[in-house]
Amino acid sequence: FILRAHYRSPLNYSDAHLDDAKGALTRLYTALKSVPSPLTPLPKGEGNQLPSPSGRRIEDEGTRWNTPHATRFKAAMDDDFNTPEAVAVLFDLTNEVNRDQSVEAAMQLKTLAGVLGLLQRDPQEFLQSTTSENGLNDASINAQIEARIAAKQAKNFADADRIRKELLAAGIVLEDSAARTTWRRA
Numbered sequence: 001f002i003l004r005a006h007y008r009s010p011l012n013y014s015d016a017h018l019d020d021a022k023g024a025l026t027r028l029y030t031a032l033k034s035v036p037s038p039l040t041p042l043p044k045g046e047g048n049q050l051p052s053p054s055g056r057r058i059e060d061e062g063t064r065w066n067t068p069h070a071t072r073f074k075a076a077m078d079d080d081f082n083t084p085e086a087v088a089v090l091f092d093l094t095n096e097v098n099r100d101q102s103v104e105a106a107m108q109l110k111t112l113a114g115v116l117g118l119l120q121r122d123p124q125e126f127l128q129s130t131t132s133e134n135g136l137n138d139a140s141i142n143a144q145i146e147a148r149i150a151a152k153q154a155k156n157f158a159d160a161d162r163i164r165k166e167l168l169a170a171g172i173v174l175e176d177s178a179a180r181t182t183w184r185r186a
């Protein structure tokens with residue numbers, strides 16, 4: 001929310017702006033979750049150090065500041081701490097992650113966002129975090145998912161669809177795959 005305005009500009013506070021910021025952060029985490037190779041969350045207190053595919057720290061390999069996104073991000077930060085432009089670079093990189101499913105782009109997204117203190121949590125953990133306004137907690141959601149799976153196995157597709165619709169109405173999106181069903185808050 002705060003990063004979307006320049007630090008010398010007035011900050012327009014409203015619930016709508018907070019909701020927009022939450023939606024934007026959800027979009028960033030959803031992109032990271034979509035990458036086939038899971039990304040490890042940043043260890044607490046270690047800044048933007050992130051394990052790389054080779055097993056070494058990215059800072060040991062040197063952050064690749066010569067890539068177009070990193071160059072734009074650095075230029076934005078060097079331009080009087082222009083965080084709105086830096087956040088725009090993160091969303092351009094998010095589009096690339098979503099389009100190409102690139103682990104390298106996802107790693108760069110997480111590293112650059114880490115400079116701003118963003119994307120510090122595991123994507124799945126973030127997307128399932130906190131009890132929603134409707135009072136559903138993780139255990140009750142998982143119980144309903146198990147009931148839906150049982151209904152599908154019993155070929156009771158009407159009940160399975162009803163459970164999916166109830167969860168969706170409560171702000172829970174189910175994502176089915178061949179291996180399992182995952183969920184996230186809408």
